[in-house]
Amino acid sequence: MSQQVPALPDLPEATVARLPEYLRALHHLAESGNDTVSSEALAAAAGVNSAKLRKDLSHLGSYGTRGVGYDVALLIDQIEYVLGLTHRRAVALVGVGNLGHALAGYAGFGSRGFRIAALFDADPGRVGEHINGLVVRHIDELPEIAEAESIAIGVIATPATAAQSVADRLVAAGVTSILNFAPCVLSVPDGVDVRKVDLAIELQILSFHEHRKASLIALPAAGGLTALPGGLAATGTEEAVGS
Amino acid sequence: MSQQVPALPDLPEATVARLPEYLRALHHLAESGNDTVSSEALAAAAGVNSAKLRKDLSHLGSYGTRGVGYDVALLIDQIEYVLGLTHRRAVALVGVGNLGHALAGYAGFGSRGFRIAALFDADPGRVGEHINGLVVRHIDELPEIAEAESIAIGVIATPATAAQSVADRLVAAGVTSILNFAPCVLSVPDGVDVRKVDLAIELQILSFHEHRKASLIALPAAGGLTALPGGLAATGTEEAVGS
DNA sequence: CGCGATTTGTGCACGACTTCACAAGCGCCT
């Protein structure tokens, strides 16, 4: 018939979340001159288990060669295709305060498939400011610019109080994916994806582990000993990069 | 007989990751003058399912009242205790570039249990700079300052090339939790926790969903299309969002 | 040409997390 390759396999979310990590590791390997890589080596570079990596890659059709490994360049193409990175996606950044300023200047976006196509803010005092070669527009201009630049992804870096309203305006302007840095829950229509990054939450999670570690030390090996699975004590045989 | 408060229950990781979200929602409710809240209402405010919320809270001893709900103030205390937020934790921030600068000025840390106690950079040109009331120190000073300030949490906002070396120095200085913004895998000894935030990865995950949505629209019901490796056909069939 | 070394792809069992559904508990009203 016509096509062999499935258009876009339904990938497990967990796999999707790891593909970018593999991609980064692969680019690194390619720059180091590697043509092929084994699942073991790539897994180590990406900080995961090799079986998991093979299963992840198998979901997207598997282009490895048994006894040899994966072709680095081919795998890069594969993953970039699946992630939709075959062209640069235009991104709108709303909120040019402290964090937004930094995001606007972050080189990592440009080098990994994205182009910040427009900056917006609601504060007239900020409109007109030049950042990294872009001029800050007023948020009222969002609809036209989103249309003109084919923007489908928006980043919210405003205070939490403004975030929902900005999200609504982004959606109205045709944005269907939002990355939210504001510490609040956004409600959006079906079909719009939201991912959230909350810096304080990350620290609070670490704080929990600090607290737990401290309390474990405070309570020596006395009575309880509880349900600590097997001998988590001193397993010298550690090799995987922990995380 | 003796202990009223369970030392520290073993919480599922997924639960730990949601507790900060509940906490934020609770603070919001408290400011709005609510004394009690039902699991349904709190779940909505935190963006989760109410059964999940109840199960999460039940893990930490459950202080709800049937027929009424949860006491907001009590629950805040409970969660803050479990997360180890009963005192402000000192944080060291390494790397005062684009992103580090923004993080140093981010008010959300201060208002949610953390105190940025020191800024470090390796670039002598940056040492001495004042940011938000703090002076940037050279990274060589890390050991003494970490000791003096009892710093157990470190944030890495350096380029990827420097991140592993910074992590090693943080660990050597007694840091046991690291929040890593550099796009690379860190390897650390057992007992040290690492969390990673990669801004480009978040966008790439959104990009995948964009790609999938676009391909679903492009393919009404038909089978596959899409050329793969050899061609990487520059599919001009991408969205046109504004329609 | 066949053999052994190597590495992928995957069936399967296990564990973690989610969701449903409901009994048990609590306060309020009569």
Added chain:
DNA sequence: AGGCGCTTGTGAAGTCGTGCACAAATCGCG
């Protein structure tokens, strides 16, 4: 006091993700 409505806490079932272990496939070499 007793019943009723509301809400929590949780058993149980279902879903998802992980990791092991091994057969299948490929390459290099004698």
